[in-house]
Amino acid sequence: MHSLEFVVILGCALLAGGVLAHRLHVAPPVVYLTTGVLLGFVPSLREAELPPDVLLLVFLPLLLYWESVTTSLRAIRRDLRGIVLT
Incomplete structure (x- = not known):
């Protein structure tokens, strides 16, 4: 996976996490941390380096x-x- 694809995936995850945090009335860092942990389980993202x-x-x-x-x-x-x- 190229770093540009990885940056796009991270950007989308941050955007979706911010919207989700606002809707759930939860602090955004909690949602970002959870999203990061979940992204860590995706096999193709484990090998990506930024x-x-x-x-x-x-x-x-x-x-x-x-x-x-x-x-x-x-x-x-x-x-x-x-x-x-x-």
């Missing part, structure tokens, strides 16, 4: 963007000391 560059250039910016949009300023102010010390 280059680290793809993770760094595709998934990380999406996660950082979403967190920057949904994080409240109150939470940042509350945790400012820990953020600065880190």
Whole structure:
């Protein structure tokens, strides 16, 4: 399996997991974890390898963007000391 096919499958799984989490009123990370475990049992996906560059250039910016949009300023102010010390 090529890495492009693997990225498409992961993207579809994330999209479906987000919709399912919203409908079930469950936290999305719980659904993503369950989906990842289920995808791990698919034999053809076990052999797929994702280059680290793809993770760094595709998934990380999406996660950082979403967190920057949904994080409240109150939470940042509350945790400012820990953020600065880190």
